Amino acid sequence: MTKTWKALAASAAVTLAVTACSGGGGTDPANGGGAGSTDGGAAGKKEVKEVVFNNGDWPKPQDKKLPQFEEWQKKFESENPGVKMKAENYTYDTNTFLPKAESGQLPNLFGTWFTEPKKIINAGYAADITAQMKNYGYDKALNPAMLELVKKDGKFYGIPTSGYYMGMWYNVNLFKQAGLLDEKGIPKYPRTYEELAQTAKTIKDKTGKAGFFFPTKNNQGGWQFMTIAWSYGAEFEKQVDGKWKAVFNSPEAVQALQYIKDLKWKYNVLPDNILVEVNDMFRLFGTDQVAMAFGSTDWMNTPTNDYKMSKDNLAMSAVPAGPKGRIALTGGSLYMFSNNSTPEQIEAGFKWLKIKGFSPEVNADALKGLEETLAADQKLNRVVGPHGMLAWINKERVDAENAIRQKYKTVNLELWDDYMKNEGVTIRPEEPVNAQELYKTLDAVVQAVLTDKNADPKALLDKAVADFQRDYLDKAK
Structure with a gap:
């Protein structure tokens, strides 16, 4: 942790000493605890705890995409019995991040910018997601330069999702x-x-x-x-x-x-x-x-x-x-998991991203979320077709995404070509x-x-x- 963040963290800890820690992880099921078992009574029957996945990747109430997210939530919970999603519209803010992190009030999954991961990782506020990154193939499919932003000592602490250039x-x-x-x-x-x-x-x-x-x-x-x-x-x-x-x-x-x-x-x-x-x-x-x-x-x-x-x-x-x-x-966006997230909550986050369509897989199920997003955008008469920097480097995934964009294109790309060529x-x-x-x-x-x-x-x-x-x-x- 840098000296500046150490001082701020100490201040935040004092300020929030009496704040209830109702954030991303922990073992208390009321606060999003992980899966486990407890004695279920005299007969010794074991009761499985419900996993609560606190998802900060959620639109604002007035966003026209909200119904789509609600459908995804239903799909997520039907495919993952025993996991309950608690949705929260979390917007990263440098002024409020530290108090939330110190008090354990970050959602399990949250978004941030390319400028922030080193600071967050060094301060100990991000969970190690190396096992999941390798298990689901993100470590091989994402842009290596982007991945360097979320690594420390060979471990992964974030998932780059998109890049931009001004x-x-x-x-x-x-x-x-x-x-x-x-x-x-x-x-x-x-x-x-x-x-x-x-x-x-x-x-x-x-x-x-x-x-x-x-x-x-x-x-x-x-x-x-x-x-x-x-x-x-x-x-x-x-x-x-x-x-x-x-x-x-x-x-x-x-x-x-x-x-x-x-x-x-x-x-x-x-x-x-x-x-x-x-x-x-x-x-x-x-x-x-x-x-x-x-x-x-x-x-x-x-x-x-x-x-x-x-x-x-x-x-x-x-x-x-x-x-x-x-x-x-140039910069970009990424997902991270709060440091108090359990392995079960992190797994839930990766499964959520797959349902949304952000996955290195190229099968129809993995691409369904992206296709649903662009089809909905087309129906809402939104811009579909142009794109900035892509996070993926595996050609199959890139080609598949481009084909879906072309299928649902809604604008004259001549209005966008100069930007996309960036010559x-x-x-x-x-x-x-x-x-x-x-x-x-x-x-x-x-x-x-x-x-x-x-x-x-x-x-x-x-x-x-x-x-x-x-x-x-x-x-x-």
């Missing part, structure tokens, strides 16, 4: 209103960040709507700043003589931050409300209030699902180029040390230049570097 989203309606579609009805994509600013200004001038969206809070401003800054030649963390150094106050980083500032004060192409996050982007995009934003295929159905936007109103391209090239941040783009992983804390530090910097016309990008980055070095990198091992 691209650009386009609102086709607003591009049409601004006269920026080609003869095929495809948006005229900006190929440089300077062109992006000019395109955004044209859209603002012709439609009155924001040309570009950039988040500033919940770690998302710093996260999206990376793609721009790298394209300007900036670096963020460097290892010097075995120690990590913050270096994001270089002239290149300052130039990238000045670009963000200019989007507000020179071009005036951002939404009026500056304190926004990605959920605000979904709303603005889905209601034709913003024309462009960074995005990935992971999010492609949110505006359609939540705001009834037409699936044909979304196009994607690769990211524009900066002075030093076209560079896109001429270098993809870079998130920074290796305290990435989420880095994003939080940069959020404040981005907010400052967008709320204060006189803010000095160099002074802001100098202070941010000093603070991040002191608070995080000096404590990193």
